[in-house]
Amino acid sequence: MRVNVTVNGSAEAVDDVWEGESLLYMLRERMGLPGSKNACEQGECGSCTVYLDGVPACACLVAAGQVEGRDVRTVEGLAEGPPGDEWLDPVQEAFAETGAVQCGFCTPGLIVQSHDLIERNPAPTDAEIREALAGNLCRCTGYEKILDAVRLAAERKAAAT
Ligand code: FES
Ligand code: FES
Numbered sequence: 404m405r406v407n408v409t410v411n412g413s414a415e416a417v418d419d420v421w422e423g424e425s426l427l428y429m430l431r432e433r434m435g436l437p438g439s440k441n442a443c444e445q446g447e448c449g450s451c452t453v454y455l456d457g458v459p460a461c462a463c464l465v466a467a468g469q470v471e472g473r474d475v476r477t478v479e480g481l482a483e484g485p486p487g488d489e490w491l492d493p494v495q496e497a498f499a500e501t502g503a504v505q506c507g508f509c510t511p512g513l514i515v516q517s518h519d520l521i522e523r524n525p526a527p528t529d530a531e532i533r534e535a536l537a538g539n540l541c542r543c544t545g546y547e548k549i550l551d552a553v554r555l556a557a558e559r560k561a562a563a564t
Contacts, residue, residue, distance in 0.1 A: 404420050404421075404422060404468065405417065405418050405420070406420045406429065406467055406468060406470060406471055407471060407472060408470045408471065408472070408473060408474075408475055409473070409474045409475065410430070410434065410436070410475045410476075410477065410480070411436075411475070411476055411477060411479060411480030412476075412480065415434065417429060417433055417434060417467075419433070420433065420467045420468070421467075422466070422467075422468055423466070424466070424467050425444070425462060425463050425464070425465060425466060425467060426453070426455075426462040426463075426465040426466070426467050426469070426470055426475070427439055427441055427444075427451045427461075427462035427463040427465075428441075428467070429467040429470075430453070430462060430475070430477060436477050436479055438477050438478040438479045438511045439451045439452070439453055439462050439477050439478060439511055439512070440508050440509070440510075440511055440512065441463065442508055442509070442540075443463070444463045445463070446461045446463060446464040447540070448509070448512070448539070448540045449461065449509070449512040449513070449516065449536075449538045449539035449540060450508055450509050450511065450512040450539070450540075451463045451511075451512060452511070452512035452513075452515045452516050452539065453475055453476060453477045453478075453515060454474075454475065454476035454477075454480075454515060454519070455470065455473060455474070455475055456473050456474050457474070457476075458519075459515055459516055459519050476515075477511075477515075478495075478511035478512075478514050478515055481494070481495060481514065481515070481518055482495060492514075492518060493556045493559045493560050493563070494514050494517050494518045494521065494552070494553075494556040495514055496556070496559075497551075497552040497553070497555040497556035497559065498510060498513070498514055498517075498549075498552040498556075500552075500555070501548050501551040501552040501555055502544075502548045502551075503544060503548040503549045503551065503552035505543035505544055506542075506543050509539060509540060509541040509542075509543075512539050513536060513539045513541065513549060516535060516536055516538070516539050517532075517535070517536065517549075517552070517553045517556065519535075520532065520535040520536075520553070521553070521556060521557050521560055525557060525560060525561055525564075526557060526561065527553070527557060529550060529554075532550055532553045532554070533546075533550075536549065536553075
């Protein structure tokens, strides 16, 4: 079947989608967007988190057919500079700078979830950060660097506004 969907601001028509496949599979395997990671495929780890109509969702739990006519934004879509530019969202920059990225498997989901948190709550407390990221599992960092990254991104976003 064909799925018509807006991905990272671009209207797309994706052909040959199987009714049972996930949004995550469609993004990674049919649309050339490997940023969202496939770690558990069961909604347990958060590494596949994308925005779906502006709300974070596990792309592995969403059937591709369910996104017909909807809006998806992936971790790739957070870097909104001109084509060829290396501009990153402050959340992406902060993760890279603080050492919050080790193997990187959890990183895209954590970045989308952190981005959403800071949009909703520009000055989150540590408890609020931990709560917001509770569904995103990381087996490398011990989470402290991730907290550092979210604090830094929130500070920079606040300073920029
Ligand atoms: S791959 Fe989707 S939650 Fe783990
Ligand atoms: S950096 Fe490896 S799982 Fe988080």
